[in-house]
Amino acid sequence: MKPGTQAPRVSVKTTEGKIWTLGDNQPEKFSLIVFYRGLHCPICKTYLESLSKSLADLKKQGVSEIIAISGDTKEKALKAKQDWKIKNLNVGCEMKLSSMANWGLFISEAIKESEPKHFGEPGLFIVDQEGKLFYCNTSNMPFARPPITELIKGLEFINSKGYPRRGTVSYDQIEVIERAESKVDRESELEMVDNHIITHPKKEKPVPPLNSN
Numbered sequence: 403m404k405p406g407t408q409a410p411r412v413s414v415k416t417t418e419g420k421i422w423t424l425g426d427n428q429p430e431k432f433s434l435i436v437f438y439r440g441l442h443c444p445i446c447k448t449y450l451e452s453l454s455k456s457l458a459d460l461k462k463q464g465v466s467e468i469i470a471i472s473g474d475t476k477e478k479a480l481k482a483k484q485d486w487k488i489k490n491l492n493v494g495c496e497m498k499l500s501s502m503a504n505w506g507l508f509i510s511e512a513i514k515e516s517e518p519k520h521f522g523e524p525g526l527f528i529v530d531q532e533g534k535l536f537y538c539n540t541s542n543m544p545f546a547r548p549p550i551t552e553l554i555k556g557l558e559f560i561n562s563k564g565y566p567r568r569g570t571v572s573y574d575q576i577e578v579i580e581r582a583e584s585k586v587d588r589e590s591e592l593e594m595v596d597n598h599i600i601t602h603p604k605k606e607k608p609v610p611p612l613n614s615n
Contacts, residue, residue: 403506403538405567409529410504414471414494417480422469422494425533431464431561432536437471437497437507437525441478442516445544446524447486452550454488460550463557465528473497473521497522508542526553536567 403410412435413423424433436453438446450470457468471494472479479495482488499509502522512519524547528537539548559565571579 404572405535405538406570407535409533409535414497417476417483417493417495427467429531430466433467433529434465435469435527437522439523439544440472440474440518440521441482443544449547450488450491451486454491456550456554457490459554463554463561468492469494471497506540508540
C-alpha cells in the first residue's frame with residue numbers, strides 16, 4: 403500500500419441491499435473508505451458517529467463518496483446503523499478477510515465472546531478521482547485513529563494549497579537513494595578539503611652567532 407498507486411479493488415454489500423464498488427461513481431475529488439472493527443467495538447461507535455455528523459463538511463472538501471465497511475454480517479451492520487445514530491452513513495458489510503488484507507489491514511483473533519472469531523482492525527483511506535491512493539492510515543489497535551475534525555482541516559489545507567500526496571517513495575528505492583546521498587556527501591567533503599588552503603607559519607632563519615673577534 404503506497405500513496406500514488408492504484409487502490410485495491412473493493413466491492414461490498416451494503417445494509418441497503420445494494421453493492422458498493424469503488425470507482426463506480428466518480429467522486430467530485432475524493433472517495434473516503436473507513437474500515438471499522440464491527441458492532442462489538444464501542445470505539446467504532448464513537449468514531450462512526452463523528453464521521454456521520456461530518457458528512458456535509460467532508461463533501462464541502464470534495465469527498466463525495468463515503469462508506470464505512472466491516473466484516474460484520476448484514477444483521478450486525480444494520481443493528482450498528484440503527485443503534486449508533488449513523489442512519490445517513492453508507493455502511494458496507496460481509497467483507498472477506500482476504501479483501502481486508504489487500505488493503506493492508508491488521509487482522510485480529512477474538513479475545514472475548516462478543517467479538518467475531520477473526521476481524522479487521524481500523525483503516526482509513528482517501529482515494530482520488532483516478533482511483534489512486536492519496537492518504538493511508540491503519541492501526542492494529544481500536545484506538546489512535548485520525549480524528550475526523552483533523553482530517554477535514556487537512557483536506558481544507560490540501561485543497562487551498564494544492565498540497566500533493568506524500569509518502570510516495572518505494573522501499574526498494576531506499577538503498578539507491580542512500581548510496582547516491584552518501585556519494586554526494588563524500589564528494590562535498592573532498593571538495594571542502596581541496597578548497598581549504600592550509601597555511602604554515604614562516605620559520606625565521608636562525609640568527610648567526612656574533613663574532614667574538
